[in-house]
Amino acid sequence: MNETTYNNLGQLGANSDLPASPDEAVLERVSNPTDTPYLIRLTCPEFTSICPVTGQPDFAHLVIDYCPGAWIVESKSFKLFLGSFRNHGDFHEACTTGIGERLVKEIEPVWLRIGGYWYPRGGIPIDVFCQFGEKPANLWVPDQGVPTYRGRG
DSSP states (O other): OSSSSSOOOSSOOOTOOSSSSSTTOOOOOOEOOOOOOOOOEEEEEEEEEEOOOTTOEEEEEOOOOOOOSSSEOHHHHHHHHGGGGGGGGOOOHHHHHHHHHHHHHHHSSEEEEEEEEEEOOOOOOOEEEEEEEETTTTOOOOOOOOOOOOOTT
């Protein structure tokens, strides 16, 4: 993982291939520019992974909210990290919680939550939610804004 200065970012501003797997993806971080508690929201409405049993694609709308500590995630490296799941076979629960765990490990936020709103598999939508740490008392956290799956209704 690269650290504090923009000069150390290996992916930003460079041609970067999509990592072959989430384990090979490099999440880069930069210093948080302020001490003020605030929320960062990362949204990926077209997340894809592979069903580990059938090999068929799975689709989700991910919403990640976090209150940074000393670090924020660099967005291009985050995009490449999420893209590395396209050929990764895992269940919805493992993908969603694994993304949250990896972010917590790499950027050490004060608080992080992830909502994985998965499109139906076998006719059943599976939504997965995970939280790390305690939400700061004065932190404004808007609703994630993703409605419950209703099909054509």
